[in-house]
Amino acid sequence: MIKERLKELRALMKNHGINAYLLISTDPHQNEYLPPYWDRCRFISGFTGTYCRIIITDKETMMWTDGKEELKVKKDLKKTPYKYYVKELVTADLRMEIEWLAEKLPRNSVLGIDPQTVTVTQMDALKELLNNKGIKVKYTDPNLIDLLWEKRPTLSQSAIVFRDKKYEPVSAVEKIKKLQKIMKEKGTDVHVISNLESIARLLNVRGNDIEYTPLVISYLIVTLDQVLWFVNKKRIKDLEHVTANIIAFDYEDFAKILKNITEKRTVLVDTNEISQWIMNNISPSAKIVKETSPLITFKGIKTEKELKHIIHANIKDSISLIKTIHWIKNNVGKKKITEWDVAQKIVEFKKEGKVFIDLSFGSTVAYGKNAAIIHYSAQPDNSSVIKNKGMLLLDAGGNYLDGTSDITRTISVGETTKEMKESYTMVLKGHLSLGQAKFPKGTRGYHLDVLARRPIWDKGFNFYHGTGHGVGYCTCVHETSGIGISPLKVAILDEGMVLTNEPGYYKAGHYGVRIENCIYVAKNSHLTKINGKNTVLEFKELTMCPYEKTLIEKNILTKQEIEWINNYHCLVFKTLKAHIKDKKILAWLKDACATI
């Protein structure tokens, strides 16, 4: 089937005068997780993972993916003509892909690209790379895959939810006014928005258009006196909500109206967010102002009231994981439990939490050597039996009306080796060192990355994923605000930001350890100033789940680290005590949180 599709695509390429076609696993909104409607990479390759880039030439088919997809890519591409490469570090540019392409094609060849799947920033870099290699670009609109895709899935038709005041104390009207004021100050009069998380947070709307991500597929154009929302109008049950000069248009009308409304206007665009296709559809008479969207800050910084909800959502989510761990510890070795069974239990316990919507991503339940595969996901027909020996890694999160969460715990399910304990303790040291950091205002995510990595580097190891990512508010588990802790995250950390702290260590073929808490940035309560001037910030814990005491090698911890662990465990028990009704679970938790 894949071979047939490739044959058809190559015929189309020939008709369009294209020598190679580039496919990127994203959509017109630059989503990380795609609705099936836009999963063109899966259609043309059979790849079921999330991240990939594909180049198809007349003779070859090549895919690039990242470490967390290694297992999937191996399995999915087995019976296809695809070759693949697993990247150690994922970057936004396409240097590696273009270098490969330049070796395969003579100069003056033409590369076809769907301009909806690249941001303006990516396209600028891509043009330069291609120019250096003498390769020309041809935009295809529509995407060539769409022309041969029969029985294509449809987009969500479900009703759009307008959020309750309880969760959104600041109304859409107020937020829009604030945005318009900023636009005016910047001397701009139109702002074009394609990022779905920005639209959801600005308009206080949610949907279920993408698995695990309660967003609404739409575009938004904000002018100084109007808001134009391009969305499937049939999905708005109660048009009353669409007030305050918000006018709803059909999604398909976006490009046409964009061209008209931007005529001779000054347009604010965030080139890291909007696609080249949007840029191509702005009136040529418009003056373009390229700047970070003010909505990045709107999203990234949670208000005090939002934080209160987020704290509550994280308590519920922590309890669900505690119940899962308690269930595993009570049943392992007594009856047959597979990774898949645990994944089902996770959902079951999360559903007990009030206003739970769905998981915030597909849970990872990885036993033994499977945990060395980052983001491994057990399948119903292919999942390991958990024996009462070694370690188990659990990474799961939920979306609740009052917040989004993400927790990882590595637990012991029986006898463990000294090496495992040392590895666990090494990761815990990194996790504690970052979590306990006090830093001056102005510090950026990448400044702090070394804190989590140092204890791991000291042992001659490293981990190939980010140390932390921003977490949304009933939106994306990987927030699109650019916040995070990794060498690539440059955003300045500020009060009210929610992110994760998740160092790890993976020994291929043996085991994996990751410890992850959701945290938020707050003013430090003791040190108020650095050098008598700057505000001091710190992280506060959102996740309330004990570390695995049986995996802690106390003799390689410092006195301070032991104190941090004891303080955290004390806080966990104090916070959760009133919320846990089951006496057995409460007794288990008390023990798990006892002083070491």
Ligand SMILES: [Mn+2]
């Ligand atoms: Mn995470």
